[in-house]
Amino acid sequence: MTKIGDIVWRCVGGFYVVFLLLPLFLVVLFSFTNRGIAAFPIEHLSLHWWRAMLEHPQFLPALKNSLTIGSTVGVISAIVGTMAAMGLSRIEPRRAQTLTAILCLPLMLPPLLLAVSLRTFYTQSAGIPLTLGTVILSHLLFTLPFVVLVVYARMRNFDYRVVESARDLGASPLHAFFTVTLPIIRPTVVGAALIAVSLSIDDFIITNFTIGGGVTLPTFVFGMIRTSLTPAANAVGTLILIMTVGTTLIALRLTRYRG
Amino acid sequence: MREGRGTAIQLAPAAVIFFGLFVASSVFYFIVSFWSVKLYKLRPDFTFANYAKAFEQQWSVLLFTLELALAVGAITTVLGFVFAYIVRFKAGRYGPTLLFVAIITLFGGYLMKIYAWKTILGNEGVLNTALESLRLIDAPLTFLFYNPGSVIVTLIHFLLPLAVLPIYSSMRGITDIEMESARDLGASAWRTLSDIVIPRCHTGLIAAFALCFLVSVGDYVTPAFVGGTISMIGSNIQDMFGRALNPPLGAATSFIMLFASFLIVLAVSALIKSWRPR
Numbered sequence: 001m002t003k004i005g006d007i008v009w010r011c012v013g014g015f016y017v018v019f020l021l022l023p024l025f026l027v028v029l030f031s032f033t034n035r036g037i038a039a040f041p042i043e044h045l046s047l048h049w050w051r052a053m054l055e056h057p058q059f060l061p062a063l064k065n066s067l068t069i070g071s072t073v074g075v076i077s078a079i080v081g082t083m084a085a086m087g088l089s090r091i092e093p094r095r096a097q098t099l100t101a102i103l104c105l106p107l108m109l110p111p112l113l114l115a116v117s118l119r120t121f122y123t124q125s126a127g128i129p130l131t132l133g134t135v136i137l138s139h140l141l142f143t144l145p146f147v148v149l150v151v152y153a154r155m156r157n158f159d160y161r162v163v164e165s166a167r168d169l170g171a172s173p174l175h176a177f178f179t180v181t182l183p184i185i186r187p188t189v190v191g192a193a194l195i196a197v198s199l200s201i202d203d204f205i206i207t208n209f210t211i212g213g214g215v216t217l218p219t220f221v222f223g224m225i226r227t228s229l230t231p232a233a234n235a236v237g238t239l240i241l242i243m244t245v246g247t248t249l250i251a252l253r254l255t256r257y258r259g
Numbered sequence: 260m261r262e263g264r265g266t267a268i269q270l271a272p273a274a275v276i277f278f279g280l281f282v283a284s285s286v287f288y289f290i291v292s293f294w295s296v297k298l299y300k301l302r303p304d305f306t307f308a309n310y311a312k313a314f315e316q317q318w319s320v321l322l323f324t325l326e327l328a329l330a331v332g333a334i335t336t337v338l339g340f341v342f343a344y345i346v347r348f349k350a351g352r353y354g355p356t357l358l359f360v361a362i363i364t365l366f367g368g369y370l371m372k373i374y375a376w377k378t379i380l381g382n383e384g385v386l387n388t389a390l391e392s393l394r395l396i397d398a399p400l401t402f403l404f405y406n407p408g409s410v411i412v413t414l415i416h417f418l419l420p421l422a423v424l425p426i427y428s429s430m431r432g433i434t435d436i437e438m439e440s441a442r443d444l445g446a447s448a449w450r451t452l453s454d455i456v457i458p459r460c461h462t463g464l465i466a467a468f469a470l471c472f473l474v475s476v477g478d479y480v481t482p483a484f485v486g487g488t489i490s491m492i493g494s495n496i497q498d499m500f501g502r503a504l505n506p507p508l509g510a511a512t513s514f515i516m517l518f519a520s521f522l523i524v525l526a527v528s529a530l531i532k533s534w535r536p537r
Contacts (some may be wrong), residue, residue, distance in 0.1 A: 009349040013357050016342050016419075023375035023416060026385060030378065038378050039362050040388050067347070081270040086267030105274065106281050110477020117499050119316050120510070121284035121293055124301055141281050144273060154386050172266065198366045204480065218370050225374050225484070230368065237371040244367025248535065 001109055024241065031234035036167055038231045053239075056232065059065040062220035066201050066243075069132055069216060071140045073200040074075055078193035080140070081147025082185075089155035090149070095151070104142040115209035116142065122210065130212030138210045139203060143196035150192040191255030198247040202240065217243075283374050292510035298505055308509035315496060317512055323458055324492040325519060327407055331414045332472030332527070338415065339467050340460065344452075346423075347430040348438070356426065365420040372417040373484045380404045380412075380485065398500025405487025411483050414475050421474075422467035429463030430456065454536035465528045470526070476520050 034046035053059055084103075088096040106114055118138050120186035122128045162184070166176040181188070204218035211219065217240050224233040270403035295304040342361065379385045380403045383473075387399040403409065433456060443450045451516045492512065499509030 006349075010347055010353070012341070013345045013350050013353065016338075016345075017357065017418065018358050020360055020419065022284070023372060024364070024368060025377060026378055027371050027375045040385055041385050041392070061395075080276065083269040084273035089264045090266045090269075103277060108473060109517075110473050110493070112479055113498060113517065116496065116506075116509060116513065117284045117288035118280070119500065121280075121287050124291065124506070125287045137276075137280060139468045140276055148273070170452050181516065183308060193507060195366060202367050202369055204370050221374075222480075224372070225377070233374065237374060241368050241371055245363055248363055252359075256287040 009094040012021050027234050028238045030231050030243065033231050034236075036231070038234050049198065050235045052232040053235040058215055058220050058223075059236070062215040062217050063134060065214050066217040069139065069207075070197045070201040070243075072136050073143055074197035076136070077140055077143040077147045077196040078189055081144050081196075082102045082151050083193060084144075084187050085148050085151035085155050086181075087150050093156075100145075100148060100152065102109065104145040107145055111142075111203075111205040115206045116137075118206070119209040130210055131216065132211070134212070135207050135212045136217075138206050139200045141195075142200050142203075142206070146195050146199065147192040150195065151185065152189055153190040154255075187254040191251040191253075194247040194251035194254070198244040198251070201247075202244045288510050289514065291507055292514055296427055296505050296507060301506060309507045310515065313508055313512040313515055317515070319494060320490050320495060321492050321519065323511075323515060324516075325523060326519075328472050328475035329490070329523060329527075330473040331411055331418065332468045333384065334411070335418045335422045336426075336468045337463060339419060339426050340464065342419070342423050343427040343460075343463075344429050344456065346427060352441050361420040361423045364367055365424070366433040368432060369417060369481070371411055373481050376413040376416065377404075377484050379492065380409050404485065405489070407489060409485040409488075410419075410481050410489060410491075413481050414471075414478065418471040418474060421470050425466035425470075426460055426463035429460040433459050441495075452533075457534055461532055461534075464531050468527055468531070469524045472524060483534045 017211050027038075028040070031049055032047070033042045033047045033050055035042065049124055088099060091099075115138075118134075118141075119130070122130060122134050128134060158181075163180050167173070167182045171179065171210065202218065203215075204222060207216050208219050208222070215223075217236060221233050221236040221240065224230060291301065292309055293307070295302050295306055295308070342357070346357045346361075350357055377384070381387070382399040382401060382404060384404070386403060387396075390396045390400070433529050437455060438451060441455055447452070477496075479491060479494045479497045482489050482491045484495055496509050496512050496516070499505045499512065
């Protein structure tokens with residue numbers, strides 16, 4: 001490998017990083033502008049638009065709804081997903097992989113189709129009113145596959161002998177799970193749950209069609225940016241980014257998941 | 260196996276959610292595509308009128324959407340491949356950092372990424388104001404914005420991390436020993452790429468293309484923000500559930516779209532698989 005070749009590859013890599021991060025950086029930067037529009041030049045940095053966001057009557061309900069939905073989705077998908085992953089780890093790998101692939105089908109559909117078909121299902125067939133509950137149920141469809149994939153990967157190299165010793169010493173299956181298995185896999189489970197939280201908080205399309213009346217942070221910010229380039233939208237967007245990237249970062253540390 | 264009943268119980272909640280929600284709603288959605296609408300109310304029916312109407316009204320939009328999504332899918336897959344290749348083989352100790360950037364941009368900021376491009380490309384956006392303040396242009400370049408190009412760039416930006424990960428996980432299976440033996444036996448860099456790396460990435464490439472293509476086909480938020488008057492099939496479907504209030508027509512349109520997309524994904528997978536070592 002020549003020196004010049006190395007430099008070229010590094011530049012290409014750097015270009016990718018700029019392409020991925022610069023647009024997001026601009027959104028964050030413009031939330032601190034003192035002008036009425038999200039554009040250069042920024043005369044001086046100001047918290048004006050963050051205050052505008054906090055004072056907006058819809059902000060608190062949106063934040064509360066996002067946190068409620070995100071945490072509930074995180075907890076439910078962690079429990080259901082961990083159970084499924086443990087079940088899968090006990091069956092033959094080829095069959096387990098087929099089942100996992102089937103579970104991932106909702107991810108292969110365009111989100112819009114998932115959204116409208118769930119909406120039609122709730123309102124026309126079951127007569128379920130659209131609430132936060134329907135949003136939570138719907139989110140499970142795309143968060144569960146991630147939890148199952150991550151926890152299953154961990155369970156595949158899990159040393160079952162420790163559980164078997166606990167069982168031989170007289171622990172019930174549940175007791176063995178809570179005192180032996182769970183403490184060992186806890187970082188992975190928590191990390192997987194946080195990925196579910198971050199996917200849930202970030203979701204706009206499915207939430208928009210299954211929420212009925214209320215707002216979440218993404219549907220709130222969607223209403224703002226449809227009309228103009230108000231920097232208050234940048235503040236809300238930055239908040240969503242902090243919440244999702246933050247949870248993802250913690251999740252990555254915990255799971256050591258790399259692709 | 261070891262604990263048959265226990266395993267079944269562990270899988271049950273996930274199965275209930277999958278069948279009770281995903282399968283049931285998809286089947287119901289398919290049934291609704293044969294229903295009719297009377298006075299804004301759905302009526303159980305068995306008619307192909309929705310399909311005929313959807314086909315007649317939407318085929319040109321569908322064709323345009325498929326072309327655009329094909330372009331996005333192809334470009335994103337190639338870019339994702341190059342990125343994964345750099346991470347795996349070229350970046351050395353910077354590899355993990357590059358991958359890290361792809362992963363943290365994967366899970367968050369869907370709306371923000373689209374909004375960011377509106378901020379960059381718009382008439383009062385970053386690019387235009389920068390060019391104006393440098394006195395390179397007098398009036399905003401309106402062609403930057405509200406066209407298929409801006410939609411394509413925006414989609415590529417938010418889909419790229421999604422394309423990188425499956426391709427990278429395919430590449431992880433290629434050992435350094437294989438690469439070195441190829442080189443020692445006199446293969447050029449291109450030959451190694453074409454005969455070893457690409458054939459080993461079939462699964463990753465197909466997964467990357469399918470994901471990017473399918474998400475682009477159904478997207479309606481991107482055209483709404485940066486597409487201006489451009490109509491994509493997703494925008495029209497969304498409209499049938501909103502203003503137009505005709506879910507059966509929307510369902511029929513969805514299934515036509517899904518069927519067409521499925522054919523394209525199959526064709527592209529076959530094309531990718533046909534890339535074999537000489």
